[in-house]
Amino acid sequence: MVQAMDTINVSFLTDSERELILSVLHRDEELRRLEEQRVKRLKAELLDIRRKGAKRSNGNYSEHSCGRCQEPLGRLAANSNQCPVCKHQVCRNCRTVQAKEFWLCSVCAKEADLKKCTGDWFYDQRVNRFSTAPGHDIVRASLRKRPQTKKRETTGEVLLNSPELNSSQTLPVPRPRLKDLALGQKSPSSEHLQQSDTNLADNASLSSSRADTDSFSGTPSTQRKEVVNSLSGTVSTASSVSPPPKTHSPSGSSTGTETSSLVHQINICPESLNDVDGLFKKSVRRVHKISDFKPASVMDVRYEGTENTAASMGDRSKSVPGLNIDEEEEEEDIDNLVSIHRRTVGDSTTNLHGSSSTLGSMMSVYSEAGDYDIVDVSGDIVFSLHYDENMQKLSVLIKECRGLAYADTAKKKCNPYVKSYLLPDKSRQSKKKTAIKRNTINPSYNETLKYSISRSQLMSRTLQLSVWHYDRFGHNAFLGEVEIPLDCHDIDSNQEECVTLRGRTGNSSTPSPFSQYKGELVISLKYVTEAKAAGEKPRGKKAKVDAGGELHVLIKEAKNLCAMKAGGTSDSFVKGYLLPSTGKSTKRKTQVVKKTVNPHYDHTFVYKDVCLEQLKGMCLELTVWDREATSSNDFLGGVRLSSGAVRLKEGKREWVADSTGEEVSLWQKMMQFPDSWAEGSLPLRSSMGK
């Protein structure tokens, strides 16, 4: 939300100009979306390679085995076997020659390659440049916001969108620069013209462009002045966050359809254009946070209102509109969900070790509890898929099944129905069922199961169709299933497909929480020692008693989160616990950052009165959630920071934290270097099972 605040005033554009630029932005967004998917895929590939046999920090392995494939190494020339980057001893087969005499181990080589393929070699440098802030991300984020507003404009859509835009105007937008003010006036008044040179220049060029293009050649000299001007402009903004600027008032205050479309026009790509402001964002942001916190929550309400209108085509209409969930209630909801999530994952893994007959059945959270008879799977399922771009809806037409197995072979009993999930989501939202057909092994359904989901989000999902026998008294029996990964499936064709049913696929209960790329979380940790912490708070009576320092957790940003909302975005926030305590005392939350899968939170969690010795036995759990206004929030991923295999007692349960790699090293670095920030980018786990 924060970065949506500054805008470049583009009110000087005419309607048709706006439209042209919007269509360009739309094409760009399309390209970005595809590119993002490609990057995701590439990163997932890397994770895969990395997992294969790489030595784990906590594993016991011989010095004489390859760090990648674990094959024993020869006795000779131990040093020359070391990968120059990761320092693992690596065998010949796990090397990639980069140049003459220069090689890297397969993982490091892949990582280097990935840097090139994803463009990270270029884009990552921005993190090293404090002054330039995340300009590109802002463009990205703001472009992602576009789809709703800029989809080829029909007047209707424009009108539909305008309330949203209106509401965003009520946000405390940083005061636009003076020149913007002047430009904002539809008929520039003379007093504005006199405000600065730049104004004059700008207006001059504006009017001259109307009259005659020849008259200005467009040298950037005036622009350079603008840079200076904008610099001072933004800085002054930082110190004074004022209510909605006057600029908008000429259009915003009046009513009527014409004006609302005008409002829309004026707002075109404000964020994508705010890049220049983004230059100075770092210094500005903090100020925003304090002053904007309240208004943000006020705006939330409005937002939901508009979202509901927008969602009228989506199936979020399932949920009761207008039902305002109390903040606390909603929080409990999250906690509840986490625990359910944990329990399920936990259960299913224990199941794996236990009897395989009940495997899978326990995976469904809300149903399938209990075991079922083992049936020899047979038969096919006939279905077709169709994605409706306008409605952002996936339709799964379940046509029929043929030659199903009898649930009870002796009595020739079979009452089949089809159930679908969009994996990995196994929540109630994702579950759809057809009607039950009685006494047949060739049921014909012709039923359409619908999912409201963005195309980009769909790419990371797998459609699971399972066939079940309904037994009113006993247990439902599993009759077979199919899984269709949607990233490589033609979802536009509407073509009828006939797929053979299979039995439960081995360990579909996601063996590793990292097996799926869910994005990354960028955080910074700092342990503030007792002395410093006490110095900071003069009322430190308690500090003396407890003799502890503070743990500061700066939640910077997340990258490449799963998109959960229409338009390929998410409204995400981060929640943190310092385990073993799961109570309110260690619970922290960031604000919700709307409509982006690359959110910047820049929020710090502070845990007081902890000493280093304690931290060794603690575990920081950070989870990212997509906020749902009217139903339970969706889990987007999480990280678990600790010094490795730490034994934790949560109430009666005892478990061992499974932090790995960067999660461990970052935590250790934090403890090793008190009073300095340890920053890292951690891959998000797809599940937080314990």
Add this chain to the structure above:
Amino acid sequence: MDLSRRKRFVQNGSSPISAVRPHLEGRTEGSSAHTLEMAKADHRFGQRDGSDQNFDYMFKLLIIGNSSVGKTSFLFRYADDSFSNSFVSTVGIDFKVKTVYRNDKRVKLQIWDTAGQERYRTITTAYYRGAMGFILMYDITNEESFNAVQDWATQIKTYSWDNAQVILVGNKCDMADERVIPVEKGKHLADQLGFEYYEASAKENINVRQVFERLVDIICVKMSERVDTDPSVVSGAKTTRLSDKPTQLPQNCC
């Protein structure tokens, strides 16, 4: 400024839609000025084209320079191999996509064409940031456009990221009779600024492909420099930002 050959449309700012680009043969995708229906068709085409994920690298390039130096023509020549004598000033920004095969790699180029006009400057500068390569263009028959090069270079320094590569291009080199900027002068300036230099003609298709390919090459070189020779980059953004990275390794290495 003699524009006898390149006819100008006088743009009346209030409705630039009247300045719709003339339709050229062989051009199906891209340009921003289209009817709604065309836009839809473009969108579909763009999707098909864009969804071609069969490439190794993706580079973003930006063409900048004064108004009417021929940025759009240059891009159209390269991407569509088309040329039109008529002039229409670009509205804000536009881009085209082209995939080239260079150094055994398929490189997808997203080439941004920017408006040279001052009034769009806030929009165009916003796009400097993610650009890996710049084509800074002037018109060899237009002294003003050449004099502005220094300012454009400053713009690049101000808004772009490090490691962005720049090529200076003197366009319209086919118009020998009207030349006011000698080759040496352009070369000299390029040397001063540390850019590579080409003279080119979008109309006669001179050096157009070469400029783009050279730009791709120097970006590739820069990329290899960054990635292959600096192990800290390899091990990820996380390590580059850490003050001391050895501490991260010990527990990993035996």
